Each structure stands twice: as structure tokens, then as C-alpha cells.
Amino acid sequence: MHPSLHNLKAYPFERLRHILADIAPPSELTHLSFSIGEPKHSLPDFLKGVLDDSISGLNYYPSIKGTDCFRQSAADWLKTRYGLKANGLDKSNILPINGSREGLFAFTQFRVDPTKSPLIITSNPFYQIYEGAAIIAGAKIKFLDSLAENNFSPDLERITEKEWERCQILHLCSPNNPTGAVMTVEQITKAIELAHKYDFTIVSDECYSEIYLDEESPPPGLLEVCEKLGNYSFKHCIVFHSLSKRSNVPGLRSGIVTGDQQLIKNFLQYRTYHGSSMSPTVQLISEALWRDEKHVIANRALYRKKFSVVTKILNPVMSFPEPKASFYLWPKTPIDDVNMTRDLYAKKNLTVLPGQFMARTSEGRNPGQNRLRLALVATVAECSEGASRIASYIKGL
Numbered sequence: 001m002h003p004s005l006h007n008l009k010a011y012p013f014e015r016l017r018h019i020l021a022d023i024a025p026p027s028e029l030t031h032l033s034f035s036i037g038e039p040k041h042s043l044p045d046f047l048k049g050v051l052d053d054s055i056s057g058l059n060y061y062p063s064i065k066g067t068d069c070f071r072q073s074a075a076d077w078l079k080t081r082y083g084l085k086a087n088g089l090d091k092s093n094i095l096p097i098n099g100s101r102e103g104l105f106a107f108t109q110f111r112v113d114p115t116k117s118p119l120i121i122t123s124n125p126f127y128q129i130y131e132g133a134a135i136i137a138g139a140k141i142k143f144l145d146s147l148a149e150n151n152f153s154p155d156l157e158r159i160t161e162k163e164w165e166r167c168q169i170l171h172l173c174s175p176n177n178p179t180g181a182v183m184t185v186e187q188i189t190k191a192i193e194l195a196h197k198y199d200f201t202i203v204s205d206e207c208y209s210e211i212y213l214d215e216e217s218p219p220p221g222l223l224e225v226c227e228k229l230g231n232y233s234f235k236h237c238i239v240f241h242s243l244s245k246r247s248n249v250p251g252l253r254s255g256i257v258t259g260d261q262q263l264i265k266n267f268l269q270y271r272t273y274h275g276s277s278m279s280p281t282v283q284l285i286s287e288a289l290w291r292d293e294k295h296v297i298a299n300r301a302l303y304r305k306k307f308s309v310v311t312k313i314l315n316p317v318m319s320f321p322e323p324k325a326s327f328y329l330w331p332k333t334p335i336d337d338v339n340m341t342r343d344l345y346a347k348k349n350l351t352v353l354p355g356q357f358m359a360r361t362s363e364g365r366n367p368g369q370n371r372l373r374l375a376l377v378a379t380v381a382e383c384s385e386g387a388s389r390i391a392s393y394i395k396g397l
């Protein structure tokens, strides 16, 4: 077996199941869940017709590279979304991935050179795959705590020269899971300058890019900042996008990876042996989704409504960073987050995720401690009811 397998930590949801296992929630209340970040809004109707058309594609092996039509649809979307004008981005440097989770994990195995004492720098709290992928790739992880004093974005100034010299991957996740923070163009620019100086790869996980509250100011992305800086081949920069959150299709397993032209070329070779092609059915559905913006706008409007309802109920009893993007709230808890999670289940039949499960202790503190991650994926009515249960629990303390 792989020697690092035993270093993998229990996944947050496994830990959640464990801490709730001995509790019988009140049966007179229906169970509500704010714990898992699984989109639940309905699928666009036009998908049904696309599914019928896709059957004929199943009698051949799909290429790892993906179809021209699939890659063109993603390239067109990226160009429009980020206002890319130079010719650096075209379908030749986009690859399909079976969800960004799989792509992020595979890219880390491909990119890390274990013979050079590799370091991966990741903000803390973080999406758990970054850590698991680093462990299996044989890299050490440096956690950068995302705290209120730096607006929940990683403070790159805290990394030493020696650490930058060892760094092979810097993970960015903007909009962020779980804090909802959005990095500014200036912060992304700084990261790119450092990547050029120290020759590491920025892996930018942008799977929440389409869920934001202000319709007039979509979160900036790594590709557009590269173009602004004249980095037209996206050197040192890799970007992951996904349809899971944008289009409410987490079961489709569809995303894309793009950016640094040389790295994408070499990653294609890695994936050829990895054997991770995307089903033609998934490619056809994905193409239709990348080409439609109507359902994405409707999706955002629904999240906006939920944020408005929930923050109104929770504002008097909890403090949290002003939600800008993603579908999470990251409130401070009045008592220990694990105890509060157990209590909410025991007394209110509501499942939430303790903030400390999304983070690791670094520099003597766990930046997720005494916070909860609330995923606003249920219906507006359920989100409102869940928030009311939290408020009434806090008032009763």
C-alpha cells in the first residue's frame, strides 16, 4: 500500500457522523441540514433533450482531451466571463476533469516533485482534498490561517523566503469554502509575482466563481489577472472550474482545468495513463450548460434570497463576515463549535459543520474553532427555518 495512506485524516463528514452518533434528535421537528455543500436547486429543463441526443456517443472510447465542442464551449465561457481578449486561451489548453475534486487531486500528483523537499501552501480552513492530495504526493503542507484581521484571505506576507523557495504549489480558493471571502485583483497579482519569482504553480480553485451576491461585481479570476499583467501563456497559473455549483449538477462530475500552456500539455500526458476521460454524455450535457447563462443567473438570485433571509435572522445573535460569494456562512459561535453542533442536532434536529473540522491547528490555534460552516443549499423556507432554530438555540443559552 502507499506508505502515506495512514497519514490521511478522517474526512469532516465522517467526523460529523461520529460526534452525532449517540444523539437521538427530537422527532417532532423535521430534520434540516446546513452541513454538506451540495447544491439542490433544480436542473434547467433543456437538459432533457440533450440527454436523448447523447446516447449515440456511447459506442466509442472518449479521448482524454475531450471533444472539440466541449472544449470550445468552456473556452467561450471563460473568455466572456473574464473578458479575455488576447489569444492565450483557446480550446487547446483546456482539459475536461470529472469534477474539480478529482482534477485537483490528480494535478497535485502530477505537479509535485517529491525529490525536492516539496512544500504546498494552503489557506486554513481549506477544502480537504488539498491536504489529502499533498500527503499522497509526498509534500509537506504549510497552512496560512485565514483570519478576520486579513478579511479571511491568506496573508502571503507571512511566508518566509525559505518556504517560498521550497513551494511547488500555492492553493488559492476564491470565492472561498468555507469563509466566503473573495480575493482582490491586488492579492492575486501579488501571488502571480511570487510564483514568477520562486517558480511555483498557483492552483486556483474557482468552483464557486458563479455564486456571488452583487450581480454587478463578479469575483475576479486568476486568468483575467494574468492577462492584465501580460502573462498571456498563463505561466505558473492553473485554474479549476466546475459545473457542480454553477449549474447545480454535482452528480454530473464535470469540470475543466486550464491555464499554463506547458503544464496543461504535460498534464494531458499524465492523464492519458491515468485513464480519466469524460463520458461523451457528460460532455454533451456540459457543453449545453457552459453555453447557457440564464440558469446561472436564476441560481444566483435564489442564493441571494437565502442569504438575505438567513442573515436577517442570524445578525442579532451571531457575527459573521459579510457574505460576498459562495453559499456558505462562517459565523462565530457563542460556545465551542463541536458542542454547539451536537446541541443543535440534539435540541433542534439541525445538522451543521463545526468550523474546526475544516481547518488544522497551526501556530498554536485552529482558525475554524468557535465557528460553524452553514451551507445554504436547502430551500428558502428550510434555510429560514434552520436559521430560526439556531437563533432560538442561542437565545436559550
Ligand SMILES: Cc1ncc(COP(=O)(O)O)c(C=O)c1O
Pocket (backbone or CB within 6 Å): 037, 098, 099, 100, 101, 102, 127, 173, 177, 205, 207, 241, 242, 243, 244, 245, 250, 254, 255
Ligand atoms: C472548494 C471546493 N473545491 C472543489 C470542490 C469539488 O467540487 P466538484 O468536484 O463537484 O467540482 C468543492 C466541493 O464542495 C469545494 O468546496
